[in-house]
Amino acid sequence: MEVGQMQGRLVDYTKSLFMEGFLDGQFLQLQQLQDESNPDFVVEVVSLFFDDSEKLLNDLTMALDQPNVDFKKVDAHVHQLKGSSSSIGAQRVKNGCIAFRNFCEEQNIEACLRCLQQVKQEYYLVKNKLEALFRLEQQIVAAGGSIPMMEMGF
């Protein structure tokens, strides 16, 4: 596929992610931060996010698996995840975390477990989406093209 086409696909794909709520304005900010001096900025940050999140999700799973759940700890982890997901614009993950925290406050284990599942799901979804996005970008660059700047009208 030629560069122009690929670029078109990228733009459409990105737009859809925004439309579907996977990503929000914050992601755009990240993209805007990327420049020639830091051409892989977004990829780097998102990779960091993936690493952090997986660790957090693991910790959460373990914490909720305890006989005596330490809700403070769980809440701390969720708060952390909420912060990082919101920083990169992973909107659905962030929203999942918000709900999660509420249940933590109520110390409702069942609900927390459900939330955890939800958050995990959203996380893996957005992870896949972003990875696909990056692959598209790589292809474009490899083909000699440049990544189009997103202009979202949000």
Add this chain to the structure above:
Amino acid sequence: MNSSSGKGSMSTASSSAAWKAGDAVPEQFPAGLRVLVVDDDQTCLMILEKMLRTCLYEVTKCNRAEIALSMLRENKNGFDIVISDVHMPDMDGFKLLEHIGLEMDLPVIMMSADDGKHVVMKGVTHGACDYLIKPVRMEALKNIWQHVVRKWKDEWKDFEQSGSVEEGDRQQKQSEDADYSSSANEGNWKSSKKRKDDEDEAEERDDTSTLKKPRVVWSVELHQQFVAAVNQLGIDKAVPKKILELMNVPGLTRENVASHLQKYRLYLKRLSGVSQHQSNPNNSFISPEEAAFGPLSSLNGLDLQTLAATGQLPAQSLATLQAAGLGRSTAKSSIPMPLVDQRNIFSFENPKLRFGEGQQQHMNNNKQINLFHGIPTTMEPKQLASLHHTAQSIGNINMQVTSHGAQSFQNNSLLMPMAQPQSRGQVLNNSTVGHAPTLPSSMGQPILSNGVAVNVSPRNGIPENIRAPGYNPVSQTSSILNFPMNTASELPGNSFTLGSTPGISGLTSKGAFQEDVNSEMKGLGEFLSSYDTFNDLNQHKPQNWEIQYVGMTYDASQHSNSLQDNLDLMQSVLVQQGFSSGQVNGQNRSAAVVRKAMFSAGDSTEHVNAQNVNQHLNSLVENTIRVKSERVADASAANLFPNHFGQEDLMSALLKQQEGILPAENEFDFDGYSMDDIQE
């Protein structure tokens, strides 16, 4: 985002200087602003760093609060503003905020994904200059420079005398700092505030001071004059114009007085509010929040209350305190309070108690700050002042000592880690520069010495003696440090530059700070120990000292009493002084604490005798003075004390003691710090 290293537009040092110059903001400003970002979340950290770089700021990122603190300490003048996350695993963001506020007085912006009102409120009460909700956007970061400039402007305004200088000052200050050889301490201030050590009167400061310093350094003497004027007019009727007239200090402007008055009032308010916080030293952070960070008054209140609570304060002192407007009669932990207050009051040179460096090292990091802050030193700075005054001579000594410290502020920071009293002694004096009195608990160095840079210009010239050497580290019992450190109010720059450093050295390692008192207290205790020594030196008989000091309403404590009594005396005295500046928070507290510590130390140790106490007091006073130069500190001790005791008497008494007593450890070898030198 451009890659031009915008930040490089100015070199750090000069850039800060340049920026600081308020009015003459360089074209590139705010480019080059040096930001320290602290967040345990790597993702956020990276994003923030990139955003800040894009704003052309110079960014340093850090994912651990402890590391951030040490970075700040090592390089006091290395940053202009700090952005910190609230929730961090190793240290609570608010704690970090407090530390920074106390030690370095840099503007701090808190941020969090948590946007709950109570959390934001916490930021406010802890003194954060802003609170950002995550995810942080570029727009929000672009404007953070305003906080830096605002701080500068405030400081300049206060002290600027000659008006123009801002840039010149800054440069000068920087050079001055270098002169002082102070360590980082200077650095910090310079960047953020006018250094108090540039006291007008302190010509000794030599070149630095000679430079036209716009900043007024509220030395102990000056502060005493101020307090005297305020008392004369009546705290309610004291208006800057009249105070200025009464003081009749050439070169002092109404603005200088006005800002100082404001601080003084806050300090007093804080003293009155202190009592509440006293109860729990551990709450030092907590208490100070309300009190100190913002309103010094609470701290002040705390101090008094603490004092009162502990019952240490004799009725009279309480009354005095109350009279002072504090209305706190609780002398809680007998010690700390007064010490702290004192310090606060005297924080002349150092705008903040910079416990800093030393402290951290010595004491638990967190605790240290608390020491000063939370020290519900019943000893209001005023008391210290009064104490000083009563023993004018002593006071002078102390003052002087501190002034030395102040002069050498820089040393303050050094003081802290003083492992040996000697160095401390000197440092103490020097450190008065308002460095956070590092009560190195671990080091046993009296931090106070650092912080309390009472600018007291040596009235009598005593000074060195007092400092003297030989502050045997009074074995301070932990009791000493009972300061109810609760209020960790920011003891800004706990600069306990206890003039009586000699004693301070002794203090070190004294007394185990009581557990409740945070380790910080320990620092004080240590400090106090040195005080004891000092006292010994200064007074042969505690009683005398007390009498002298007390001239103020205490009658009690004719030594033998626990240090606390002395402290109480001091406190009451101080209170009487009507130390209204609530500003002396933190510092005052520290001073008070210190004093208390000293007193306690006195009790516990054999040295404890009135002398010791006196010494401590002296040192405390000094410290307090140093403690917050900005704060009331200027109200030289004399002011604090309701009665102005012949300084000469005190001084001579102190001197006598010093000479006579020289403790074994006389480490204080003040290197020839002549009191004159100290004077700024």
